[in-house]
Amino acid sequence: MAVGKEIRGKIKSFENTKKITKAMEMVAASKMRKAQDRMRAARPYADKIRNIAANLSQANPEYKSAYLRKTAEGQGAKAVGFIVVTTDKGLCGGLNTNVLRAVTTKMRELQAAGVSAHAVAIGNKGNGFLNRIGVKVLSHVTQLGDKPQLDKLIGPVKVMLDAFTEGKLDAVYVCYTKFINTMNQEPVVEQLLPLAPARLEQSAAEKAQYGWDYLYEPDAATVIEDLLTRYIEALVYQAVAENMASEQSARMVAMKAATDNAGNLIAELKLVYNKTRQAAITKELSEIVGGAAAISG
Numbered sequence: 001m002a003v004g005k006e007i008r009g010k011i012k013s014f015e016n017t018k019k020i021t022k023a024m025e026m027v028a029a030s031k032m033r034k035a036q037d038r039m040r041a042a043r044p045y046a047d048k049i050r051n052i053a054a055n056l057s058q059a060n061p062e063y064k065s066a067y068l069r070k071t072a073e074g075q076g077a078k079a080v081g082f083i084v085v086t087t088d089k090g091l092c093g094g095l096n097t098n099v100l101r102a103v104t105t106k107m108r109e110l111q112a113a114g115v116s117a118h119a120v121a122i123g124n125k126g127n128g129f130l131n132r133i134g135v136k137v138l139s140h141v142t143q144l145g146d147k148p149q150l151d152k153l154i155g156p157v158k159v160m161l162d163a164f165t166e167g168k169l170d171a172v173y174v175c176y177t178k179f180i181n182t183m184n185q186e187p188v189v190e191q192l193l194p195l196a197p198a199r200l201e202q203s204a205a206e207k208a209q210y211g212w213d214y215l216y217e218p219d220a221a222t223v224i225e226d227l228l229t230r231y232i233e234a235l236v237y238q239a240v241a242e243n244m245a246s247e248q249s250a251r252m253v254a255m256k257a258a259t260d261n262a263g264n265l266i267a268e269l270k271l272v273y274n275k276t277r278q279a280a281i282t283k284e285l286s287e288i289v290g291g292a293a294a295i296s297g
Contacts, residue, residue: 004280007273011266018262024091025255031146032182032248038147039179039241046238053231066165067193067228080110081138081160081169082119083192083236085176085243086126088142092247093254095177096125099187103175106189107135118169120160122153122240138163148240150233157236161229164193176239177246183253185246192235 084103086096107117121127121140130137139156163169172193178186216223 004273004276007269007276011269011273014262014266014269018259018266021255021258021262025252025259028248028252028255032245032252035146035241035245035248036179039238039245042234042238042241046234049227049231049234053228065224065228066167067232078114079116079118079169081163081172082107082117082135082189083157083160083172083174083239084119084121084123084126084130085174085239086121086123086129087243087247088124088144090125091254092250095185095247095250096123096129098185099175099177100126100129102187102189104133106173106175115170118160118163120156122156123243144240144244146244148237148244150237153236153240154233157232161193161232174236174239176243179242179245179249182249185250192232 082103084100086099090096110117116136118136118138119130121130121137121142122144124142127137127140127142139159141152141156144152160169160172164172171191173189174192175187175189178188180186214223
């Protein structure tokens with residue numbers, strides 16, 4: 001019964017794997033609900049500050065922030081920046097693969113036009129991938145845990161923002177996985193700086209109703225720079241929160257699939273084991289009967 005012993009060993013191994021994946025599925029489900037709550041709580045703030053920033057861009061104050069410029073001025077820059085948000089850990093299906101594929105596609109389009117790419121990596125998976133394909137990583141942050149902390153994000157992102165304000169970058173993109181629902185997460189590559197044209201669009205009626213003029217205290221430069229800095233921080237934080245909610249959802253689904261597959265393999269191996277055992281017993285009985293017949297004959 002050497003074959004039977006080997007099959008029993010495989011069954012035991014798959015049963016242990018099934019216990020692990022089931023536990024990981026339950027942990028991911030618990031974390032997913034908390035991550036979704038944080039993501040939804042951050043959305044109204046991000047949307048409101050985005051609208052205010054869009055209004056400022058229409059107000060034409062005496063001070064024009066570098067964050068609102070159309071192109072890099074006077075520097076002749078031919079480079080763009082990418083803030084790439086991925087996970088620190090794997091076992092979450094194709095979540096990281098999909099967003100990194102979208103990033104790679106965008107980078108190739110820009111490189112074909114003679115534009116170089118620089119990156120800030122948020123998450124271990126993205127940092128490793130960008131280094132492997134030879135993209136210059138200006139800064140990175142990993143091990144954010146289950147709850148994103150804004151103070152951990154500001155430092156690495158500021159490196160890229162400074163490069164943009166100095167005119168070294170023409171644009172900055174933020175790349176992450178947007179949470180749609182538990183079964184669906186969408187990779188997103190959207191323009192962060194300068195303020196995307198889509199964010200600036202307003203209806204004719206709204207423009208006629210509101211002039212979007214402001215009084216600044218102490219001065220326009222201080223107010224606008226602080227507001228736009230908060231705007232950028234809010235969007236990066238929202239991207240990280242969306243990515244974390246997507247991560248836990250994808251991991252829960254992946255672990256459920258792994259648990260189900262392990263169960264199917266266990267059932268198939270048990271069937272093979274029972275057939276093998278039955279065949280061995282039948283063979284032994286045949287040998288006994290055959291031996292007894294030979295003796296009596």
